[in-house]
Amino acid sequence: MVNQNVIDDLKYARDLAQEGVNTPLVGGRIGLMWGILLAIVFFAQWAVLSKVLTIPVSNLIYFWIAFAVIGGAGTALLGRKAAEMEGAHSVGNKVDGTVWGMFSLMMGTLFLGVLLNVALNSGSPTLFSVMLPVGFAGQALAYGLVARISKIRWMNLAMLANCLCSIICFVFYGSVTVYLIGSIGVILTVVIPSLIIIKQEPNHDV
Amino acid sequence: MTSEIGIEIDQIDDVIHGRLRLGVMAYLSVVNPASFADVLKKTKASNGNLSTHLSKLESAGYITQEKGFNGKRPQTLIYLTEPGQRAWIAYLDTMNSLLSGG
Numbered sequence: 001m002v003n004q005n006v007i008d009d010l011k012y013a014r015d016l017a018q019e020g021v022n023t024p025l026v027g028g029r030i031g032l033m034w035g036i037l038l039a040i041v042f043f044a045q046w047a048v049l050s051k052v053l054t055i056p057v058s059n060l061i062y063f064w065i066a067f068a069v070i071g072g073a074g075t076a077l078l079g080r081k082a083a084e085m086e087g088a089h090s091v092g093n094k095v096d097g098t099v100w101g102m103f104s105l106m107m108g109t110l111f112l113g114v115l116l117n118v119a120l121n122s123g124s125p126t127l128f129s130v131m132l133p134v135g136f137a138g139q140a141l142a143y144g145l146v147a148r149i150s151k152i153r154w155m156n157l158a159m160l161a162n163c164l165c166s167i168i169c170f171v172f173y174g175s176v177t178v179y180l181i182g183s184i185g186v187i188l189t190v191v192i193p194s195l196i197i198i199k200q201e202p203n204h205d206v
Numbered sequence: 207m208t209s210e211i212g213i214e215i216d217q218i219d220d221v222i223h224g225r226l227r228l229g230v231m232a233y234l235s236v237v238n239p240a241s242f243a244d245v246l247k248k249t250k251a252s253n254g255n256l257s258t259h260l261s262k263l264e265s266a267g268y269i270t271q272e273k274g275f276n277g278k279r280p281q282t283l284i285y286l287t288e289p290g291q292r293a294w295i296a297y298l299d300t301m302n303s304l305l306s307g308g
Contacts, residue, residue, distance in 0.1 A: 009225045010301065013232035017250055020236035084276055086244045090237045 028197030035190030046179035067118025092150035136166035158193045211215035221266040242282035
């Protein structure tokens with residue numbers, strides 16, 4: 001007969017490992033910040049291009065510069081805070097951090113490519129709106145991966161919502177309306193999921 | 207030494223086979239690195255007791271402890287090393303053999 005103490009010890013170890021596996025995600029605040037910034041910039045883009053807001057179109061570049069600067073600084077600051085939370089280095093959080101980092105790299109690459117096409121090859125500025133359907137599709141991939149690894153089932157809904165937004169944005173590709181759809185889509189697919197993640201996140205200060 | 211179900215008791219890694227060290231290894235197998243405070247909270251051990259057991263694991267080369275700062279606050283991060291991962295898997299295999307009868 002195996003000693004009951006051994007079984008108790010193994011159960012204790014299993015419970016601890018399970019706690020580690022179930023560690024909530026810690027990147028909700030970063031997602032919320034990017035979501036709010038993106039929703040504002042997309043809305044501004046729509047408002048300016050549709051002449052609801054009567055400022056020169058060229059001023060949109062300042063919105064995007066502010067977006068990148070505030071987003072970059074905010075990520076550095078909030079990332080440091082997130083690293084202090086318990087379980088910040090769990091498998092789920094590592095996957096979450098990596099996949100969103102890669103997603104940002106992908107979007108940055110796409111943005112640079114479109115920018116160079118417009119600047120050097122007389123491409124149409126309409127090309128910029130391709131970033132919306134591609135971005136939503138990329139987010140669907142990120143949510144799907146994190147949902148699978150972290151076993152967070154509701155995140156599959158966020159993945160499907162992003163797929164839907166991607167399709168809708170492709171339908172409206174080339175029109176100004178795509179930016180308004182993008183703004184609303186970001187609230188639904190980034191801001192709301194981020195708020196849920198924040199609500200479920202572990203304690204600070206460990 | 208052989209148990210009544212035929213397993214060599216000596217095969218069980220004595221460094222891991224202690225309740226608290228077992229818990230630490232289990233937690234680090236899924237959260238790596240983990241802060242000292244995080245492990246302390248999860249294991250519900252006392253500060254001194256945890257330090258003693260971590261030293262034993264560190265001496266065996268199963269973990270490393272890295273003292274540093276998170277912002278202005280001191281923080282110790284505990285890493286499960288590669289030999290530690292191998293030892294953990296070997297330990298689980300041994301226990302699996304033991305519990306499944308050889």
